[in-house]
Amino acid sequence: MPRTQVYSAVTERLEILDPEGALDEALAPVLQPEEIRHLYTDMVRMRAYDSKALKLQRQGRMGTWPPIRGQEAVQAGVAHAMIDGDWLIPAFREHGIMLLRGVPAHLIYAYWAGDERGSCYPEDVRVFPVAVPVGSQWQHGTGVGLSLKLRGEPAAAVAFGGDGSTSEGDFHEALNGAGVFQTPTVFVIQNNQWAISIPLHRQTASETLAQKAHAYGIPGIQVDGNDVFAVIAAAREALERARSGGGPTLIEAVTYRLGDHTTADDASRYREASEVEEWEGRDPILRLRRYMESKGLWDEEQQAVLDEEVAAWVDRQVGNLEEMPPQDPRDIFTHMYAELPPHLKQQMEEATGEVSS
Amino acid sequence: MPRTQVYSAVTERLEILDPEGALDEALAPVLQPEEIRHLYTDMVRMRAYDSKALKLQRQGRMGTWPPIRGQEAVQAGVAHAMIDGDWLIPAFREHGIMLLRGVPAHLIYAYWAGDERGSCYPEDVRVFPVAVPVGSQWQHGTGVGLSLKLRGEPAAAVAFGGDGSTSEGDFHEALNGAGVFQTPTVFVIQNNQWAISIPLHRQTASETLAQKAHAYGIPGIQVDGNDVFAVIAAAREALERARSGGGPTLIEAVTYRLGDHTTADDASRYREASEVEEWEGRDPILRLRRYMESKGLWDEEQQAVLDEEVAAWVDRQVGNLEEMPPQDPRDIFTHMYAELPPHLKQQMEEATGEVSS
Amino acid sequence: MSAAGTSERLTIAQAVRDAMRDEMSRDEHVLVLGEDVGIDGGVFRATDGLIEAFGPERVIDTPLAESAIIGMSVGMAATGMRPVAEIQFMGFVYPAINQLLGHAARMRNRTRGRLSVPMVVRMPYGGGIHPPEHHSESYETLFLNSPGFKVVVPSNPYDAKGLLSAAIRDEDPVLFMEPKRIYRAFREEVPSEPYTVPIGEARVVHEGDQVTLISWGAMVRVCHDAADMLAREDISAEVLDLRTLNPLDRDAIVVSVTKTGRAVVVHEAPRTNGFGGEIAALIGEHCLLHLEAPVQRVAGWDVIFPLAKNEHLYLPTRDRIAAAVKQTLEF
Amino acid sequence: MSAAGTSERLTIAQAVRDAMRDEMSRDEHVLVLGEDVGIDGGVFRATDGLIEAFGPERVIDTPLAESAIIGMSVGMAATGMRPVAEIQFMGFVYPAINQLLGHAARMRNRTRGRLSVPMVVRMPYGGGIHPPEHHSESYETLFLNSPGFKVVVPSNPYDAKGLLSAAIRDEDPVLFMEPKRIYRAFREEVPSEPYTVPIGEARVVHEGDQVTLISWGAMVRVCHDAADMLAREDISAEVLDLRTLNPLDRDAIVVSVTKTGRAVVVHEAPRTNGFGGEIAALIGEHCLLHLEAPVQRVAGWDVIFPLAKNEHLYLPTRDRIAAAVKQTLEF
Numbered sequence A, B: 001m002p003r004t005q006v007y008s009a010v011t012e013r014l015e016i017l018d019p020e021g022a023l024d025e026a027l028a029p030v031l032q033p034e035e036i037r038h039l040y041t042d043m044v045r046m047r048a049y050d051s052k053a054l055k056l057q058r059q060g061r062m063g064t065w066p067p068i069r070g071q072e073a074v075q076a077g078v079a080h081a082m083i084d085g086d087w088l089i090p091a092f093r094e095h096g097i098m099l100l101r102g103v104p105a106h107l108i109y110a111y112w113a114g115d116e117r118g119s120c121y122p123e124d125v126r127v128f129p130v131a132v133p134v135g136s137q138w139q140h141g142t143g144v145g146l147s148l149k150l151r152g153e154p155a156a157a158v159a160f161g162g163d164g165s166t167s168e169g170d171f172h173e174a175l176n177g178a179g180v181f182q183t184p185t186v187f188v189i190q191n192n193q194w195a196i197s198i199p200l201h202r203q204t205a206s207e208t209l210a211q212k213a214h215a216y217g218i219p220g221i222q223v224d225g226n227d228v229f230a231v232i233a234a235a236r237e238a239l240e241r242a243r244s245g246g247g248p249t250l251i252e253a254v255t256y257r258l259g260d261h262t263t264a265d266d267a268s269r270y271r272e273a274s275e276v277e278e279w280e281g282r283d284p285i286l287r288l289r290r291y292m293e294s295k296g297l298w299d300e301e302q303q304a305v306l307d308e309e310v311a312a313w314v315d316r317q318v319g320n321l322e323e324m325p326p327q328d329p330r331d332i333f334t335h336m337y338a339e340l341p342p343h344l345k346q347q348m349e350e351a352t353g354e355v356s357s
Numbered sequence C, D: 001m002s003a004a005g006t007s008e009r010l011t012i013a014q015a016v017r018d019a020m021r022d023e024m025s026r027d028e029h030v031l032v033l034g035e036d037v038g039i040d041g042g043v044f045r046a047t048d049g050l051i052e053a054f055g056p057e058r059v060i061d062t063p064l065a066e067s068a069i070i071g072m073s074v075g076m077a078a079t080g081m082r083p084v085a086e087i088q089f090m091g092f093v094y095p096a097i098n099q100l101l102g103h104a105a106r107m108r109n110r111t112r113g114r115l116s117v118p119m120v121v122r123m124p125y126g127g128g129i130h131p132p133e134h135h136s137e138s139y140e141t142l143f144l145n146s147p148g149f150k151v152v153v154p155s156n157p158y159d160a161k162g163l164l165s166a167a168i169r170d171e172d173p174v175l176f177m178e179p180k181r182i183y184r185a186f187r188e189e190v191p192s193e194p195y196t197v198p199i200g201e202a203r204v205v206h207e208g209d210q211v212t213l214i215s216w217g218a219m220v221r222v223c224h225d226a227a228d229m230l231a232r233e234d235i236s237a238e239v240l241d242l243r244t245l246n247p248l249d250r251d252a253i254v255v256s257v258t259k260t261g262r263a264v265v266v267h268e269a270p271r272t273n274g275f276g277g278e279i280a281a282l283i284g285e286h287c288l289l290h291l292e293a294p295v296q297r298v299a300g301w302d303v304i305f306p307l308a309k310n311e312h313l314y315l316p317t318r319d320r321i322a323a324a325v326k327q328t329l330e331f
């Protein structure tokens, strides 16, 4: 046959909980009321934690901070589907899921306040440090996946990145490698519509980001990223496939960055207030609360208790941050190599000699 | 709807002339007998030119040479669809199409013999020099396309690369950029099944290379790369679309590298003789000749005349190569910048002083 | 270089923007591209207003891909355009190195002059603004041991405008490093009309005769402060602003050090194999018999640029420079 | 480092292969990955036989993507594996620079020791084999002004095996540069059993007292030839093989130059801002009063490495080195 079809591509989108809080029972993941309340609590906690960082920044007690407001459902949902052995490889806007994977909250604050100790997580926490070079972390996701596979660990690597990061060559190489080596890696794109001032349609001409999976012969799916149930369903499916030898998956979670890119950015320079309002209406936290209330799983009173508990928790984290002892100036030298080489020892003495004088 | 299709598309393969020389009249591009004989002549010339280089290499008169044997139809077909204003951006296995786009034959020999003057093409030849870093040239294809578009020239950029080059991040960034800026660029993959010792299925898990176009929202098509008519049909369609503002296209031309990777390689280390034989049976030149003979467009006699003419032409090219005057040792300094900076002038005197002594 | 006619008090960031505006008006082939250079005006506002003035075809917001920004620029520059590409921070130049050093720097020589790449690559560099990781680096040496790029680093608004205009008119690729730390630190009178400052010429910004402080970019002011402080102790330091690192104004260095007999090189990049080593080597080659003391290097330590809280431990300071000067005097 | 027991006459390429074989047998976490390292045995046969011995799970042919080779290795090394990655030619390391210097070199410091990257990156470097463009470069300075990588360069089979084993056992990322020009140039007795040569120690390979020739890798033999030639003219040159460029054995350099009072540094990379500049600067800092003449640098010119026909114009030769030595003697 002269003109034949050699490939046919279909990409699906999953939605379970609509903005009004109505649930598609058929597709809903199995979750106990306790779990649902827990998910909701996690998301409320993330938001309070994020808002506090912005306050600290305005007070000069925090460095540049990339807010996660609006992206809580993606992070809570994926975390919910992860197990102990899984590794998380974040980009830089994953504070929420990092918290849920065991990174002490005050360390994340410390990191963004400009203290490297903030990336020294406890031994048992399987989380990579923040990766600032956009897209570079995708490759680590493939490598960690291959590492788990070679060692026969029934666990997966979960790598995160933004819509903009899909334009970097590293995204391509990472997913292509994951396809070739069939690594247990789940690639989660937080498509929050913007890369600083660049909207998605200036980032790529493809209709969806999920369809990029077709280039690598791996499954890809788009989910409503403000719908925590859809995120959990997609993440569970992908993670179970990964852990059982089924290879990698690309998940595009469609969400929105409600805040500025970072505290150094002014989003009003490049986007319409109306667009932001529209997305405020799709708030992932509000949506879950509506659902819980409709099911009698939540009420004003519980909310009040939670708000208080969370506020206190956040204050404790700030307390922990401020109780961190000052860094030893030698730290910038002593962690460069397993053993301090002679020339660094000499430079360290020069440097710290000055400091103490 | 909860689980919806957000993307669906297909990838097609085009075949017009089958290995036995039978033509699909319905799809065949309009070509006069003279044009067909011309295409055939070009392909025969390429092969003779390539074989001669291998001989020269064995005689120590040529450096490392990447043979094109088996890939003549892709190069003759795409060249046939190009017009004067179009730019060609080759990788390193495009001697055939470079010849057809006007690069003097002895210069290509000179380049691979280790003489930079071999990349100094005549002013009116719109061909980029060989790009050795695999995949890097794809980006130039997008840039040249954008340059043509911004200046309003009704021309296209045609970038070539191999199957292996599709694994490099630059391939991804180039096609993504071409999609975003809708550049008049045609990306031609010479899928010759191998990247040195790596077979295509170890290079990517995608069933075809053409389907990678889905990641960029641009058209992609697979053609039988040993079928010069299919190549012409696909290239014409893509080039006309490009020149008329329709944006970029990805063409996967499925062919085979009948020779070693280069004269420094021994393909028998990593692939079966049987596979090579199988592909010898799909020889693009033989195929076209069968068709021409069946249509009475070609016979033994014409072949004899052509073989003689081509052999003489190739010898003239070797003659031209050997008549090139020796390089001026200063050349390695004088072309670094538009003007020779003081420190280089000093180094040049040091270096050439030595040489002349 | 005339400073006649009207002038305005501009910051370095504004001077950079004006140079692009002037050159885009002068030559329709000049275009600006990079991440967020359009409606956002660049994260440091260095392209502020350009898209309004010249439109999205000449002020191009690109996808988030540094190799593409440079690779596309190579394709454009080799076919008649004059791209001025921005890499948002020098710390993000790595993904583009293959296109920068593997192609842009080589095209003219590779084709024996048939194709050339008249392109400028602007990048904010250096420390002092307390940002996250990868936002404070000085990677000039990437371009100094590997030939093909001219490397220019202004230290003040006047030079910023004149050198950038010269870079955009240059027929070869130019790396234009912008000292982000002093983008807005001060204003200077800058001529309103277009002018150029020649590439390849250093400048003595402070006369002295006991020691030569050799530096560039943001460190020039720190050297200036050190010289002022030393002056109060009757130590006379000359401050040489290299302005261009390639081609290097060797004569200016040799003349000054031959006069003073002592030199201290100051830069932000780590000490080992930094450009300070090259300068010290050159001084050794050309001034050995005039040297009263070993050339001192005050540079970053051989460590990763620290996050905000430890930045002060890393960057050369007035006091470190002064101490080095005294070492050369006490040698 | 014992050379007891049996030994074989091996080339550098074979010694490299044996080191990988030994370390893979010793530690199941060691794996080899790169382009064509499997069934093809590497384009220089440096991984010949490994896939047959250890299988495709530990000898991994990767897709054609250098950033992926290193990026995946970072992910693997940080989670318990010990990847030995091959970059087919050093000229193709550019696409991997972001992963090498942006991540591998930084992970330990970034996480204050929580994660580390015990990985070796092997790459054939240097000229002399008349290949196409990008196949002859020496890019060591990419890793010398930017900290985090140890940089090792053997000049003979014994060191090649011992240094590579040491590199694979090292807890930090190591760049292992292999002098492709002498991969098969000669054979040497190499102990059959595993051994290590310590990283960070230079070695005097030829004693002398009038001038010190400082070099590494393929240039060591050229220095040796120069020393032999000079000896016939009664000029006594000491040849120092650095073997490791970071951490640098400064003491060995200072001791030798303090003795001889003269130094010539020899490397293949371009002269400007090459590692020779750093060495000259160090000598100036530590031996100024012992220096009888300026340190000479015999290096590549500040040009793109020429194609085959002009390679001889670029590479340092015995005669260029001898001429430089005489300049230091006649100063």
Ligand SMILES: Cc1ncc(C[n+]2csc(CCOP(=O)(O)OP(=O)(O)O)c2C)c(N)n1
Pocket: A093, A132, A133, A134, A135, A161, A162, A163, A164, A165, A166, A190, A192, A194, A195, A196, A257, A261, C035, C064, C066, C088, C092, C095
């Ligand atoms: C390689 C690289 N280039 C540029 C930057 C500067 N930068 C930081 S975040 C960002 C946008 C990222 O967009 P996206 O991937 O969508 O993530 P988001 O910020 O939306 O979470 C840019 C350009 C960087 N950090 N790394």
Ligand SMILES: Cc1ncc(C[n+]2csc(CCOP(=O)(O)OP(=O)(O)O)c2C)c(N)n1
Pocket: B093, B132, B133, B134, B135, B161, B162, B163, B164, B165, B166, B192, B194, B195, B196, B257, B261, D035, D064, D066, D088, D092, D095
């Ligand atoms: C960036 C880079 N990495 C590695 C190489 C070495 N190399 C040259 S050609 C080649 C294989 C290319 O395969 P493909 O793209 O399929 O082209 P083909 O040789 O089949 O025409 C490799 C690995 C290179 N030239 N550039």
Ligand SMILES: [Mg+2]
Pocket: A162, A163, A164, A190, A191, A192, A193, A194, A195, A196
């Ligand atoms: Mg985004």
Ligand SMILES: [Mg+2]
Pocket: B162, B163, B164, B190, B191, B192, B193, B194, B195, B196
């Ligand atoms: Mg191929």
